[in-house]
Amino acid sequence: xxxxxxxxxRRGDSAAFVALIEERQAAMTRVxxxxxxxxxxxxxxxxxxxxxLWRQLPRLRDSSRFDAWADRILVNxxxxxxxxxxxxxxxxxxxxxxxxxxxxxxxxxxxxxEDTSVDRDAFRRAFETLSGDARALxxxxxxEDRSIPEIAAILGIPDGTVKSRLFTxxxxxxxxxxxxxPA
Amino acid sequence: MSLSDDAIRRALVDRAESIGSDxxxxxxxxxxxxxxxxxxxxxxxxxxxLAAALVVVAIGGAGVLARLGSPGESASPSASAETSMANLGxxxxxxxxxxxxxxITGCDAMGFAPSRCDHIVAAARAxxxxxxxxVLIVVRRATQxxxxxxxxxxxxxxxxxxxxxxxxxGTSQSVDIRCGLLVGPSSxxxxxxxxxxxxxxGGVSMDIPCGPTPxxxxxxxxxxxxxxxxxxxxxxxxxxxxxxxxxLDHLGHYEVLVGTATIPNGAISERTASLADPRPTDYWIExxxxxxxxxxxxxxxxxxxxxxxxxxxxxxxxxxxxDVTELDAPTAVLQVRDLVVR
Numbered sequence: 001x002x003x004x005x006x007x008x009x010r011r012g013d014s015a016a017f018v019a020l021i022e023e024r025q026a027a028m029t030r031v032x033x034x035x036x037x038x039x040x041x042x043x044x045x046x047x048x049x050x051x052x053l054w055r056q057l058p059r060l061r062d063s064s065r066f067d068a069w070a071d072r073i074l075v076n077x078x079x080x081x082x083x084x085x086x087x088x089x090x091x092x093x094x095x096x097x098x099x100x101x102x103x104x105x106x107x108x109x110x111x112x113x114e115d116t117s118v119d120r121d122a123f124r125r126a127f128e129t130l131s132g133d134a135r136a137l138x139x140x141x142x143x144e145d146r147s148i149p150e151i152a153a154i155l156g157i158p159d160g161t162v163k164s165r166l167f168t169x170x171x172x173x174x175x176x177x178x179x180x181x182p183a
Numbered sequence: 184m185s186l187s188d189d190a191i192r193r194a195l196v197d198r199a200e201s202i203g204s205d206x207x208x209x210x211x212x213x214x215x216x217x218x219x220x221x222x223x224x225x226x227x228x229x230x231x232x233l234a235a236a237l238v239v240v241a242i243g244g245a246g247v248l249a250r251l252g253s254p255g256e257s258a259s260p261s262a263s264a265e266t267s268m269a270n271l272g273x274x275x276x277x278x279x280x281x282x283x284x285x286x287i288t289g290c291d292a293m294g295f296a297p298s299r300c301d302h303i304v305a306a307a308r309a310x311x312x313x314x315x316x317x318v319l320i321v322v323r324r325a326t327q328x329x330x331x332x333x334x335x336x337x338x339x340x341x342x343x344x345x346x347x348x349x350x351x352x353g354t355s356q357s358v359d360i361r362c363g364l365l366v367g368p369s370s371x372x373x374x375x376x377x378x379x380x381x382x383x384x385g386g387v388s389m390d391i392p393c394g395p396t397p398x399x400x401x402x403x404x405x406x407x408x409x410x411x412x413x414x415x416x417x418x419x420x421x422x423x424x425x426x427x428x429x430x431l432d433h434l435g436h437y438e439v440l441v442g443t444a445t446i447p448n449g450a451i452s453e454r455t456a457s458l459a460d461p462r463p464t465d466y467w468i469e470x471x472x473x474x475x476x477x478x479x480x481x482x483x484x485x486x487x488x489x490x491x492x493x494x495x496x497x498x499x500x501x502x503x504x505x506d507v508t509e510l511d512a513p514t515a516v517l518q519v520r521d522l523v524v525r
Contacts, residue, residue: 014217025209
Protein backbone atom coordinates (compact mmCIF):
# COMPACT_ATOMS: atom_id res chain seq x y z
CA UNK A 1 0.00 0.00 0.00
CA UNK A 2 2.72 2.43 1.05
CA UNK A 3 4.86 1.59 -1.94
CA UNK A 4 1.96 2.24 -4.28
CA UNK A 5 1.35 5.62 -2.66
CA UNK A 6 5.04 6.44 -2.89
CA UNK A 7 5.06 5.60 -6.59
CA UNK A 8 2.02 7.75 -7.20
CA UNK A 9 3.47 10.62 -5.19
CA ARG A 10 6.71 10.33 -7.11
CA ARG A 11 4.79 10.88 -10.29
CA GLY A 12 3.27 14.06 -8.86
CA ASP A 13 0.05 12.75 -7.33
CA SER A 14 -0.50 15.23 -4.52
CA ALA A 15 -3.34 13.19 -3.01
CA ALA A 16 -1.02 10.23 -2.62
CA PHE A 17 1.57 12.45 -0.98
CA VAL A 18 -1.02 13.77 1.44
CA ALA A 19 -2.10 10.22 2.23
CA LEU A 20 1.50 9.25 2.95
CA ILE A 21 1.93 12.16 5.32
CA GLU A 22 -1.42 11.59 6.95
CA GLU A 23 -0.32 8.11 7.96
CA ARG A 24 2.84 9.45 9.51
CA GLN A 25 1.92 12.83 10.85
CA ALA A 26 1.64 11.80 14.49
CA ALA A 27 5.04 10.14 14.48
CA MET A 28 6.68 12.94 12.51
CA THR A 29 5.34 15.57 14.88
CA ARG A 30 6.39 13.51 17.88
CA VAL A 31 9.95 13.12 16.58
CA UNK A 32 10.34 16.80 15.73
CA UNK A 33 8.97 17.89 19.08
CA UNK A 34 11.11 15.47 21.03
CA UNK A 35 14.29 16.52 19.24
CA UNK A 36 13.63 20.25 19.24
CA UNK A 37 11.55 20.72 22.36
CA UNK A 38 9.43 23.62 21.26
CA UNK A 39 6.58 24.03 18.88
CA UNK A 40 7.96 26.85 16.77
CA UNK A 41 11.13 24.98 15.95
CA UNK A 42 9.18 21.77 15.36
CA UNK A 43 6.83 23.53 12.95
CA UNK A 44 9.77 24.93 11.03
CA UNK A 45 11.44 21.56 10.81
CA UNK A 46 8.24 19.79 9.77
CA UNK A 47 7.52 22.35 7.10
CA UNK A 48 11.08 22.21 5.78
CA UNK A 49 11.01 18.43 5.96
CA UNK A 50 7.73 18.10 4.10
CA UNK A 51 8.89 20.50 1.41
CA UNK A 52 12.10 18.53 0.97
CA LEU A 53 10.17 15.25 0.92
CA TRP A 54 7.90 16.44 -1.85
CA ARG A 55 10.67 17.94 -3.94
CA GLN A 56 13.10 15.07 -3.54
CA LEU A 57 10.64 12.22 -3.82
CA PRO A 58 11.35 11.65 -7.53
CA ARG A 59 14.95 10.87 -6.57
CA LEU A 60 13.97 8.03 -4.24
CA ARG A 61 14.91 4.92 -6.18
CA ASP A 62 13.53 2.24 -3.89
CA SER A 63 9.98 2.87 -2.74
CA SER A 64 10.27 0.25 -0.03
CA ARG A 65 12.80 2.46 1.72
CA PHE A 66 10.45 5.41 1.94
CA ASP A 67 10.05 5.32 5.72
CA ALA A 68 13.76 5.39 6.49
CA TRP A 69 14.30 8.00 3.79
CA ALA A 70 11.50 10.20 5.11
CA ASP A 71 12.77 9.87 8.67
CA ARG A 72 16.23 10.83 7.51
CA ILE A 73 14.93 13.95 5.82
CA LEU A 74 12.92 14.91 8.87
CA VAL A 75 15.85 14.36 11.25
CA ASN A 76 18.09 16.41 8.97
CA UNK A 77 15.49 19.18 8.93
CA UNK A 78 15.46 19.12 12.72
CA UNK A 79 19.25 19.31 12.87
CA UNK A 80 19.26 22.22 10.42
CA UNK A 81 16.75 24.08 12.54
CA UNK A 82 18.93 23.47 15.58
CA UNK A 83 21.90 24.91 13.74
CA UNK A 84 20.19 27.84 12.17
CA UNK A 85 17.90 29.15 14.78
CA UNK A 86 19.30 31.54 17.29
CA UNK A 87 17.42 30.19 20.18
CA UNK A 88 16.72 32.20 23.24
CA UNK A 89 16.52 29.39 25.75
CA UNK A 90 18.41 30.16 28.92
CA UNK A 91 21.21 27.87 29.84
CA UNK A 92 23.67 28.50 32.57
CA UNK A 93 27.20 27.16 32.51
CA UNK A 94 29.17 27.14 35.73
CA UNK A 95 32.15 29.43 35.34
CA UNK A 96 35.38 27.41 35.31
CA UNK A 97 37.40 30.13 36.98
CA UNK A 98 36.83 33.38 38.77
CA UNK A 99 34.54 34.10 41.64
CA UNK A 100 32.44 31.24 42.89
CA UNK A 101 28.84 31.27 41.74
CA UNK A 102 26.36 31.68 44.55
CA UNK A 103 23.20 30.62 42.77
CA UNK A 104 21.44 27.34 42.38
CA UNK A 105 22.94 24.97 39.81
CA UNK A 106 21.34 24.87 36.38
CA UNK A 107 20.53 21.18 36.64
CA UNK A 108 17.97 20.07 39.15
CA UNK A 109 19.04 18.03 42.12
CA UNK A 110 19.28 14.45 40.86
CA UNK A 111 18.03 13.17 44.21
CA UNK A 112 14.63 14.37 43.11
CA UNK A 113 14.77 11.81 40.36
CA GLU A 114 12.80 8.82 41.40
CA ASP A 115 13.45 5.29 40.48
CA THR A 116 11.81 5.17 37.10
CA SER A 117 10.66 8.70 36.43
CA VAL A 118 12.64 11.79 35.57
CA ASP A 119 11.92 15.29 36.69
CA ARG A 120 10.51 17.08 33.66
CA ASP A 121 12.58 20.24 33.96
CA ALA A 122 15.73 18.36 34.81
CA PHE A 123 15.28 16.14 31.78
CA ARG A 124 14.57 19.09 29.51
CA ARG A 125 17.70 20.89 30.62
CA ALA A 126 19.80 17.78 30.43
CA PHE A 127 18.45 16.77 27.03
CA GLU A 128 19.15 20.19 25.59
CA THR A 129 22.79 19.91 26.51
CA LEU A 130 23.03 17.09 23.97
CA SER A 131 24.05 17.59 20.37
CA GLY A 132 21.41 17.31 17.69
CA ASP A 133 22.78 13.95 16.58
CA ALA A 134 22.64 12.60 20.11
CA ARG A 135 19.08 13.82 20.54
CA ALA A 136 18.03 12.19 17.28
CA LEU A 137 19.59 8.88 18.29
CA UNK A 138 17.87 8.80 21.66
CA UNK A 139 14.53 9.85 20.20
CA UNK A 140 14.62 7.26 17.43
CA UNK A 141 15.68 4.49 19.79
CA UNK A 142 13.73 5.21 22.95
CA UNK A 143 10.69 7.11 21.74
CA GLU A 144 10.14 5.54 18.35
CA ASP A 145 11.45 2.09 19.29
CA ARG A 146 13.54 1.86 16.15
CA SER A 147 16.00 -0.99 15.89
CA ILE A 148 19.71 -0.40 15.52
CA PRO A 149 19.65 -1.33 11.79
CA GLU A 150 16.69 0.96 11.23
CA ILE A 151 18.47 3.86 12.92
CA ALA A 152 21.59 3.07 10.92
CA ALA A 153 19.53 3.29 7.72
CA ILE A 154 17.90 6.54 8.80
CA LEU A 155 21.11 8.24 9.81
CA GLY A 156 23.23 6.68 7.10
CA ILE A 157 25.85 5.30 9.48
CA PRO A 158 26.97 1.73 10.29
CA ASP A 159 25.24 -0.32 12.98
CA GLY A 160 28.31 -0.28 15.18
CA THR A 161 28.50 3.49 14.99
CA VAL A 162 24.87 3.72 16.03
CA LYS A 163 25.57 1.56 19.06
CA SER A 164 28.61 3.49 20.17
CA ARG A 165 27.00 6.87 19.59
CA LEU A 166 23.86 5.76 21.38
CA PHE A 167 25.94 4.64 24.34
CA THR A 168 27.78 7.95 24.37
CA UNK A 169 24.55 9.90 24.07
CA UNK A 170 22.95 8.06 26.96
CA UNK A 171 26.02 8.52 29.06
CA UNK A 172 26.01 12.24 28.26
CA UNK A 173 22.34 12.45 29.20
CA UNK A 174 22.93 10.66 32.49
CA UNK A 175 25.91 12.87 33.22
CA UNK A 176 23.87 15.97 32.50
CA UNK A 177 21.23 14.68 34.88
CA UNK A 178 23.86 14.20 37.53
CA UNK A 179 23.47 10.44 37.53
CA UNK A 180 26.95 9.72 36.23
CA UNK A 181 30.35 11.21 36.82
CA PRO A 182 31.74 12.93 33.72
CA ALA A 183 34.04 10.62 31.78
CA MET B 184 22.57 5.04 39.04
CA SER B 185 21.46 5.02 35.43
CA LEU B 186 18.32 5.84 33.55
CA SER B 187 16.05 3.01 32.54
CA ASP B 188 14.78 2.79 28.95
CA ASP B 189 11.27 3.24 30.28
CA ALA B 190 12.19 6.42 32.15
CA ILE B 191 13.74 7.90 29.02
CA ARG B 192 10.73 6.96 26.96
CA ARG B 193 8.29 8.53 29.37
CA ALA B 194 10.35 11.71 29.61
CA LEU B 195 10.50 11.92 25.81
CA VAL B 196 6.78 11.35 25.47
CA ASP B 197 6.24 14.11 27.97
CA ARG B 198 8.57 16.38 26.01
CA ALA B 199 6.91 15.57 22.70
CA GLU B 200 3.43 16.15 24.08
CA SER B 201 4.31 19.59 25.38
CA ILE B 202 3.36 20.81 21.91
CA GLY B 203 -0.11 21.63 23.19
CA SER B 204 -3.58 20.45 22.58
CA ASP B 205 -3.96 21.75 19.03
CA UNK B 206 -2.15 19.23 16.89
CA UNK B 207 -0.34 20.36 13.76
CA UNK B 208 -2.32 19.29 10.71
CA UNK B 209 0.60 18.00 8.67
CA UNK B 210 -1.65 16.51 6.03
CA UNK B 211 -3.00 19.98 5.29
CA UNK B 212 0.53 21.36 5.09
CA UNK B 213 1.45 18.55 2.73
CA UNK B 214 -1.58 19.35 0.60
CA UNK B 215 -0.51 22.98 0.25
CA UNK B 216 3.08 22.05 -0.54
CA UNK B 217 2.06 19.51 -3.15
CA UNK B 218 -0.46 21.92 -4.66
CA UNK B 219 2.40 24.07 -5.83
CA UNK B 220 3.83 21.27 -7.89
CA UNK B 221 7.52 20.54 -8.06
CA UNK B 222 8.32 23.19 -10.63
CA UNK B 223 8.88 26.69 -9.36
CA UNK B 224 7.29 28.05 -12.50
CA UNK B 225 3.79 27.32 -11.45
CA UNK B 226 0.98 29.00 -13.30
CA UNK B 227 -0.55 32.08 -11.77
CA UNK B 228 -3.76 30.26 -11.04
CA UNK B 229 -1.97 27.74 -8.82
CA UNK B 230 -0.21 30.48 -6.90
CA UNK B 231 -3.42 32.40 -6.45
CA UNK B 232 -5.08 29.29 -5.10
CA LEU B 233 -2.26 28.72 -2.65
CA ALA B 234 -2.23 32.34 -1.57
CA ALA B 235 -5.95 32.20 -0.91
CA ALA B 236 -5.50 29.02 1.11
CA LEU B 237 -2.73 30.62 3.12
CA VAL B 238 -4.88 33.61 3.92
CA VAL B 239 -7.67 31.35 5.10
CA VAL B 240 -5.31 29.28 7.19
CA ALA B 241 -3.56 32.33 8.60
CA ILE B 242 -6.90 33.73 9.68
CA GLY B 243 -7.61 30.38 11.23
CA GLY B 244 -4.50 30.78 13.37
CA ALA B 245 -2.30 27.97 12.10
CA GLY B 246 1.09 29.68 12.12
CA VAL B 247 2.95 26.88 10.45
CA LEU B 248 0.89 27.21 7.34
CA ALA B 249 1.08 30.96 7.25
CA ARG B 250 4.85 30.73 7.08
CA LEU B 251 4.70 28.76 3.87
CA GLY B 252 4.78 32.02 1.97
CA SER B 253 8.48 32.63 2.57
CA PRO B 254 10.48 34.96 0.30
CA GLY B 255 12.09 32.13 -1.60
CA GLU B 256 8.73 30.65 -2.37
CA SER B 257 7.18 33.87 -3.55
CA ALA B 258 4.78 33.59 -6.41
CA SER B 259 6.34 34.70 -9.62
CA PRO B 260 5.42 33.72 -13.13
CA SER B 261 8.78 34.94 -14.32
CA ALA B 262 11.82 32.77 -14.77
CA SER B 263 13.97 35.37 -13.06
CA ALA B 264 13.00 36.76 -9.72
CA GLU B 265 14.63 39.90 -8.39
CA THR B 266 14.99 40.07 -4.66
CA SER B 267 16.44 43.05 -2.90
CA MET B 268 16.64 43.59 0.80
CA ALA B 269 19.02 45.17 3.22
CA ASN B 270 21.25 42.90 5.21
CA LEU B 271 19.63 43.68 8.51
CA GLY B 272 19.48 40.30 10.20
CA UNK B 273 22.23 38.11 11.58
CA UNK B 274 24.55 36.46 9.11
CA UNK B 275 23.46 32.93 8.41
CA UNK B 276 25.95 30.21 8.98
CA UNK B 277 27.61 28.94 5.80
CA UNK B 278 27.20 25.41 7.14
CA UNK B 279 24.83 24.52 4.34
CA UNK B 280 27.69 23.83 2.00
CA UNK B 281 27.09 23.84 -1.74
CA UNK B 282 27.45 20.61 -3.64
CA UNK B 283 30.86 19.84 -5.17
CA UNK B 284 29.48 20.35 -8.67
CA UNK B 285 28.43 23.89 -7.86
CA UNK B 286 30.57 26.66 -9.31
CA ILE B 287 30.94 29.95 -7.46
CA THR B 288 32.68 32.74 -9.29
CA GLY B 289 33.26 36.46 -9.10
CA CYS B 290 34.50 36.94 -5.54
CA ASP B 291 38.12 37.44 -6.55
CA ALA B 292 37.19 40.15 -9.00
CA MET B 293 35.13 41.83 -6.31
CA GLY B 294 38.08 41.74 -3.92
CA PHE B 295 36.31 39.68 -1.28
CA ALA B 296 38.37 37.34 0.85
CA PRO B 297 37.28 33.68 0.53
CA SER B 298 35.69 33.54 3.99
CA ARG B 299 33.76 36.75 3.38
CA CYS B 300 32.70 35.46 0.01
CA ASP B 301 31.32 32.32 1.69
CA HIS B 302 29.25 34.42 4.03
CA ILE B 303 28.00 36.69 1.28
CA VAL B 304 26.89 33.70 -0.75
CA ALA B 305 25.33 32.07 2.32
CA ALA B 306 23.47 35.27 3.13
CA ALA B 307 22.26 35.56 -0.44
CA ARG B 308 21.21 31.93 -0.47
CA ALA B 309 19.19 32.43 2.69
CA UNK B 310 17.61 35.59 1.32
CA UNK B 311 16.70 33.74 -1.86
CA UNK B 312 14.94 31.03 0.12
CA UNK B 313 17.67 28.41 -0.33
CA UNK B 314 17.08 27.79 -4.02
CA UNK B 315 17.38 24.17 -5.10
CA UNK B 316 19.35 22.70 -7.98
CA UNK B 317 21.69 25.66 -8.27
CA VAL B 318 24.61 24.97 -10.57
CA LEU B 319 26.22 28.39 -10.83
CA ILE B 320 26.57 31.29 -8.43
CA VAL B 321 27.99 34.55 -9.71
CA VAL B 322 28.97 37.33 -7.35
CA ARG B 323 29.11 40.61 -9.21
CA ARG B 324 28.82 44.32 -8.78
CA ALA B 325 25.32 45.56 -8.24
CA THR B 326 23.48 47.08 -11.14
CA GLN B 327 22.02 50.48 -10.43
CA UNK B 328 18.51 51.36 -11.50
CA UNK B 329 19.91 53.23 -14.53
CA UNK B 330 21.71 50.11 -15.71
CA UNK B 331 25.21 51.10 -14.70
CA UNK B 332 27.19 49.03 -12.26
CA UNK B 333 28.57 50.29 -8.99
CA UNK B 334 27.54 50.98 -5.44
CA UNK B 335 23.84 51.70 -5.14
CA UNK B 336 23.45 53.85 -2.05
CA UNK B 337 20.02 54.42 -0.63
CA UNK B 338 18.30 54.72 2.72
CA UNK B 339 21.49 54.44 4.70
CA UNK B 340 22.67 51.25 3.07
CA UNK B 341 24.85 50.36 0.15
CA UNK B 342 24.71 47.40 -2.17
CA UNK B 343 28.00 45.55 -1.85
CA UNK B 344 27.22 42.85 -4.40
CA UNK B 345 24.57 41.11 -6.41
CA UNK B 346 24.52 37.33 -6.26
CA UNK B 347 23.02 35.45 -9.19
CA UNK B 348 21.80 31.87 -8.69
CA UNK B 349 21.44 29.85 -11.88
CA UNK B 350 19.54 26.59 -11.64
CA UNK B 351 20.06 23.47 -13.69
CA UNK B 352 16.95 24.27 -15.73
CA GLY B 353 18.41 27.60 -16.79
CA THR B 354 16.24 29.82 -14.63
CA SER B 355 17.93 32.32 -12.37
CA GLN B 356 17.35 34.44 -9.34
CA SER B 357 19.29 37.46 -8.17
CA VAL B 358 19.76 38.76 -4.67
CA ASP B 359 21.11 42.14 -3.74
CA ILE B 360 23.27 42.14 -0.61
CA ARG B 361 23.25 45.43 1.19
CA CYS B 362 25.21 46.70 4.16
CA GLY B 363 25.05 49.73 6.37
CA LEU B 364 27.03 52.67 5.06
CA LEU B 365 29.11 52.70 8.21
CA VAL B 366 30.52 49.33 9.14
CA GLY B 367 33.02 49.68 11.94
CA PRO B 368 36.36 47.94 11.74
CA SER B 369 35.42 45.74 14.69
CA SER B 370 31.96 44.76 13.51
CA UNK B 371 31.02 41.13 14.01
CA UNK B 372 29.08 41.13 10.73
CA UNK B 373 30.97 38.78 8.45
CA UNK B 374 29.03 39.79 5.39
CA UNK B 375 29.59 43.50 5.74
CA UNK B 376 32.94 43.83 7.48
CA UNK B 377 36.29 43.20 5.82
CA UNK B 378 37.79 42.36 9.21
CA UNK B 379 34.99 41.02 11.40
CA UNK B 380 35.65 40.50 15.07
CA UNK B 381 33.72 39.09 17.99
CA UNK B 382 32.85 41.99 20.23
CA UNK B 383 32.20 42.53 23.91
CA UNK B 384 29.50 44.98 24.93
CA GLY B 385 30.24 46.64 28.22
CA GLY B 386 31.13 50.08 29.42
CA VAL B 387 29.23 52.40 31.68
CA SER B 388 26.96 55.23 30.67
CA MET B 389 27.87 58.46 32.41
CA ASP B 390 25.05 60.37 30.78
CA ILE B 391 23.29 62.72 33.13
CA PRO B 392 19.80 61.29 33.47
CA CYS B 393 18.18 64.66 33.01
CA GLY B 394 18.89 67.26 30.38
CA PRO B 395 17.19 70.54 29.57
CA THR B 396 14.70 70.28 26.78
CA PRO B 397 15.69 72.71 24.02
CA UNK B 398 13.62 75.83 24.36
CA UNK B 399 12.39 74.88 27.81
CA UNK B 400 14.79 76.47 30.24
CA UNK B 401 12.08 76.69 32.90
CA UNK B 402 12.58 73.06 33.91
CA UNK B 403 16.23 72.65 34.73
CA UNK B 404 17.66 69.40 36.02
CA UNK B 405 17.79 68.64 39.70
CA UNK B 406 21.17 68.24 41.36
CA UNK B 407 23.17 65.19 40.39
CA UNK B 408 23.38 62.43 42.96
CA UNK B 409 26.65 62.59 44.87
CA UNK B 410 29.44 60.13 44.32
CA UNK B 411 29.21 57.10 46.59
CA UNK B 412 30.40 57.51 50.16
CA UNK B 413 34.06 56.40 50.48
CA UNK B 414 33.11 54.09 53.34
CA UNK B 415 30.57 52.32 51.16
CA UNK B 416 33.08 52.11 48.33
CA UNK B 417 35.60 50.58 50.73
CA UNK B 418 33.04 48.01 51.82
CA UNK B 419 32.04 47.13 48.26
CA UNK B 420 33.23 43.97 46.60
CA UNK B 421 34.24 44.52 42.98
CA UNK B 422 34.70 41.58 40.68
CA UNK B 423 37.92 41.04 38.77
CA UNK B 424 38.52 37.89 36.76
CA UNK B 425 41.89 37.79 34.98
CA UNK B 426 41.01 34.86 32.75
CA UNK B 427 37.86 32.90 32.00
CA UNK B 428 37.52 29.89 29.71
CA UNK B 429 33.99 29.15 28.55
CA UNK B 430 33.40 25.89 26.67
CA LEU B 431 31.09 26.27 23.70
CA ASP B 432 29.31 23.03 22.90
CA HIS B 433 26.14 24.11 21.18
CA LEU B 434 24.78 26.75 18.91
CA GLY B 435 22.45 29.31 20.37
CA HIS B 436 22.01 31.24 23.54
CA TYR B 437 24.37 31.21 26.49
CA GLU B 438 24.05 32.89 29.84
CA VAL B 439 27.22 32.23 31.77
CA LEU B 440 27.31 33.15 35.42
CA VAL B 441 30.75 34.57 36.10
CA GLY B 442 30.38 35.56 39.73
CA THR B 443 29.02 38.06 42.20
CA ALA B 444 29.95 41.55 43.27
CA THR B 445 28.59 44.48 45.21
CA ILE B 446 28.33 47.92 43.65
CA PRO B 447 28.56 51.00 45.93
CA ASN B 448 25.17 52.70 45.97
CA GLY B 449 24.38 50.90 42.70
CA ALA B 450 26.66 53.38 40.92
CA ILE B 451 28.45 51.09 38.52
CA SER B 452 31.68 52.65 37.31
CA GLU B 453 33.38 49.93 35.29
CA ARG B 454 32.14 47.04 33.16
CA THR B 455 34.92 45.83 30.93
CA ALA B 456 36.52 42.72 29.49
CA SER B 457 38.53 41.68 26.46
CA LEU B 458 38.89 38.57 24.35
CA ALA B 459 42.02 36.51 23.91
CA ASP B 460 41.08 35.96 20.27
CA PRO B 461 38.55 38.30 18.70
CA ARG B 462 38.90 36.51 15.35
CA PRO B 463 38.19 32.88 16.21
CA THR B 464 38.10 30.34 13.43
CA ASP B 465 36.05 27.57 15.07
CA TYR B 466 33.08 29.55 16.36
CA TRP B 467 31.36 32.86 15.93
CA ILE B 468 29.28 35.07 18.20
CA GLU B 469 26.87 37.72 17.01
CA UNK B 470 26.12 40.47 17.57
CA UNK B 471 28.26 40.68 20.72
CA UNK B 472 28.96 39.33 24.19
CA UNK B 473 27.11 41.39 26.74
CA UNK B 474 28.46 41.80 30.26
CA UNK B 475 25.21 41.82 32.22
CA UNK B 476 25.26 43.06 35.78
CA UNK B 477 22.01 41.88 37.28
CA UNK B 478 20.90 43.29 40.63
CA UNK B 479 19.91 40.53 43.02
CA UNK B 480 16.83 42.48 43.97
CA UNK B 481 15.66 42.47 40.34
CA UNK B 482 15.14 45.23 37.84
CA UNK B 483 17.14 46.23 34.82
CA UNK B 484 20.82 45.29 34.57
CA UNK B 485 23.20 48.01 35.72
CA UNK B 486 24.95 49.91 32.97
CA UNK B 487 24.71 53.54 34.08
CA UNK B 488 26.57 55.43 36.78
CA UNK B 489 23.52 57.51 37.53
CA UNK B 490 20.80 55.18 36.44
CA UNK B 491 19.99 53.49 39.71
CA UNK B 492 21.05 54.54 43.15
CA UNK B 493 20.42 52.53 46.28
CA UNK B 494 21.45 52.78 49.89
CA UNK B 495 24.56 50.84 50.78
CA UNK B 496 25.95 48.30 48.38
CA UNK B 497 23.95 46.74 45.58
CA UNK B 498 24.49 42.99 45.36
CA UNK B 499 24.74 41.77 41.78
CA UNK B 500 25.39 38.65 39.75
CA UNK B 501 27.54 39.11 36.68
CA UNK B 502 26.72 37.15 33.55
CA UNK B 503 28.14 36.94 30.07
CA UNK B 504 25.22 36.72 27.66
CA UNK B 505 25.69 35.87 24.01
CA ASP B 506 24.58 33.78 21.07
CA VAL B 507 26.91 31.37 19.31
CA THR B 508 25.92 31.58 15.66
CA GLU B 509 28.48 29.19 14.27
CA LEU B 510 30.35 26.29 15.79
CA ASP B 511 32.65 24.33 13.50
CA ALA B 512 34.11 22.03 16.14
CA PRO B 513 32.35 19.77 18.65
CA THR B 514 33.63 22.02 21.39
CA ALA B 515 35.39 25.33 21.27
CA VAL B 516 36.55 27.60 24.05
CA LEU B 517 35.80 31.27 24.43
CA GLN B 518 38.68 32.90 26.30
CA VAL B 519 37.73 36.06 28.14
CA ARG B 520 40.37 38.25 29.75
CA ASP B 521 40.41 40.97 32.38
CA LEU B 522 36.74 41.00 33.23
CA VAL B 523 36.15 43.80 35.70
CA VAL B 524 32.90 44.96 37.24
CA ARG B 525 32.89 47.54 39.98
